[in-house]
Structure formats: C-alpha cells, structure tokens
Amino acid sequence: MEQTEKKRDFKVLAEKISPDNVLIMSELLAIKETKTLIRFMSRHAVIAHAKLCKDVFCKDTQGYVLSDCYDIVQSVAVFLCEHYGEYLDDFLYISKRGKRITIKIECCLIVTRMLCRKYCYMQKYISLEKANMKIEAMAEETEEEDYSIVDAVIASLNLTENMNLALDYRMSGMSYPDIAKMLSRATSTVYEYFIKMRQRYLSTYSGYIYPRCH
Incomplete structure (x- = not known):
C-alpha cells in the first residue's frame, strides 16, 4: 500500500525524468491536464478525465481493459522518454508567439491536441448520425430535429x-x-x-x- 501511495504522489513531477518514473509522470500530467480542460470542453473532458483516472487506478487489475483515453498517457510517455535526465521545468523552445515552452508545457499541449482530435471526431460522428436520422424520418421530425438540419448543413x-x-x-x-x-x-x-x-x-x-x- 505504501508503494501505491508513493506512485500517486504528485511530488514525483519534481524529480528528474527516468525510466523508473516516466509512466507515473505521464499519467499524472494527463490527469491534471484533462481536469484543467473541463472548463473549456465541458462534458467531453469530464468523460476523458474519468476514464483516465479509472485506467490509472485499475490498470493492474486482472482482466481490466484500458480505455482509448489511455493513448494520451502513452503519447506523453513516448515524448518524455526523449528527455531522460532532464526535469519537467527545463526549457524546450520558444513558441511562434514568443512563449517559453518547457517540457511540462509541451506535455500539456500533447494532451490538449489529442483530446481536441478525439472531440472533433466524436462531433463529426454524431453530426452524420443525426443527418442520417433526418433523412430517414423526415415526415416525423419535431422542433428538436432542427439540430439535425444544422448538423447536416455543417457536414455538407x-x-x-x-x-x-x-x-x-x-x-x-x-x-x-x-x-x-x-x-x-x-x-x-x-x-x-x-x-x-x-x-x-x-x-x-x-x-x-x-x-x-x-
């Protein structure tokens, strides 16, 4: 139990990046950033955050299957593997807008971009589904179905x-x-x-x- 608690301690984010802590760091960063994105992306970020938390806490349970949201953790981990021996607050580059980007900020950007892509895919899928329903049930549509018309227009x-x-x-x-x-x-x-x-x-x-x- 003591070892499990240590793994979930955010103090690890202040340590030097190494093969021993890279996965823990990636999980914690992904959890923190998806929680931050909730105020921007609302329900989609809430779902992603909940799935990530469940994956982190249940991944060692026999028979448990990781959700597709854990791909975010793995992408962050791959990036961090390129920076063994460094710290999350170490400087990485200057953005086009002149912002100082650290390894930690880049990790957060990876999470944001991946979550945006997932969100965009979901919206496209839902819109097409509603558009098809509109075509099949044209005669029975009510006020709610105006949204299907909008989705169909956007898809076109x-x-x-x-x-x-x-x-x-x-x-x-x-x-x-x-x-x-x-x-x-x-x-x-x-x-x-x-x-x-x-x-x-x-x-x-x-x-x-x-x-x-x-």
Missing part, C-alpha cells in the same frame, strides 16, 4: 478538423481568443476559419438566408 461543408472544432467551440459560447488558445493558433487564424466557413456556406446555400456568426 467539408470543414477541416480545426474548422469543425472551432465551430463547435463557438457554438458552445467560447470567444475567438479562447478558441485560438484551445487550438494553439493565432486569433487571426481563427477569424480566417470563420470567413472560409461563411464563404463555403454562401457558395453552397446561396438561395437561403445566411445566419451570421457573432
């Missing part, structure tokens, strides 16, 4: 992953600067995403009234 625009994710964030109420932060892009780039989305919408549905994005 063939948006890139980042565009799709930016739109999902915007529809959930996030500001352009917050979206830029989540996507690790400049705010101007996010604006360009929405300009391109508007252009695609207009070229495809020129006969409809165009809903503005505020």
Whole structure:
C-alpha cells in the first residue's frame, strides 16, 4: 500500500525524468491536464478525465481493459522518454508567439491536441448520425430535429478538423481568443476559419438566408 501511495504522489513531477518514473509522470500530467480542460470542453473532458483516472487506478487489475483515453498517457510517455535526465521545468523552445515552452508545457499541449482530435471526431460522428436520422424520418421530425438540419448543413461543408472544432467551440459560447488558445493558433487564424466557413456556406446555400456568426 505504501508503494501505491508513493506512485500517486504528485511530488514525483519534481524529480528528474527516468525510466523508473516516466509512466507515473505521464499519467499524472494527463490527469491534471484533462481536469484543467473541463472548463473549456465541458462534458467531453469530464468523460476523458474519468476514464483516465479509472485506467490509472485499475490498470493492474486482472482482466481490466484500458480505455482509448489511455493513448494520451502513452503519447506523453513516448515524448518524455526523449528527455531522460532532464526535469519537467527545463526549457524546450520558444513558441511562434514568443512563449517559453518547457517540457511540462509541451506535455500539456500533447494532451490538449489529442483530446481536441478525439472531440472533433466524436462531433463529426454524431453530426452524420443525426443527418442520417433526418433523412430517414423526415415526415416525423419535431422542433428538436432542427439540430439535425444544422448538423447536416455543417457536414455538407467539408470543414477541416480545426474548422469543425472551432465551430463547435463557438457554438458552445467560447470567444475567438479562447478558441485560438484551445487550438494553439493565432486569433487571426481563427477569424480566417470563420470567413472560409461563411464563404463555403454562401457558395453552397446561396438561395437561403445566411445566419451570421457573432
């Protein structure tokens, strides 16, 4: 029991990266970052955080199958293996926006990018599913099914992953600067995403009234 408690002690994050602690570090970093992302990504991050916690605590249980969220831990671990003998707070590089990136921050960015990709995939899958339901049950649709129409329109625009994710964030109420932060892009780039989305919408549905994005 004493050994188990030591493995879950966040003090390990202050140690030098080594083969003995790299997996523990990766698990703790993934758990911390998914918890932080809850305020941005809401339910999706809550689910990912819960799955990761369960994986970490139950992985040694006989017959337990790791969830796909544990891929995040493994990606962080692979990255940390390249930095044996260093510390998480050691300098790594300067970002394009002039921010000082440490090994720890890069690990957090890995978690964020992976979770965003998973979230984007889920949203695309759900949207297509709703669109199919719309086609099959056209005569019986109610007010709720207006969302299916929106999803079908979005799916028809063939948006890139980042565009799709930016739109999902915007529809959930996030500001352009917050979206830029989540996507690790400049705010101007996010604006360009929405300009391109508007252009695609207009070229495809020129006969409809165009809903503005505020």
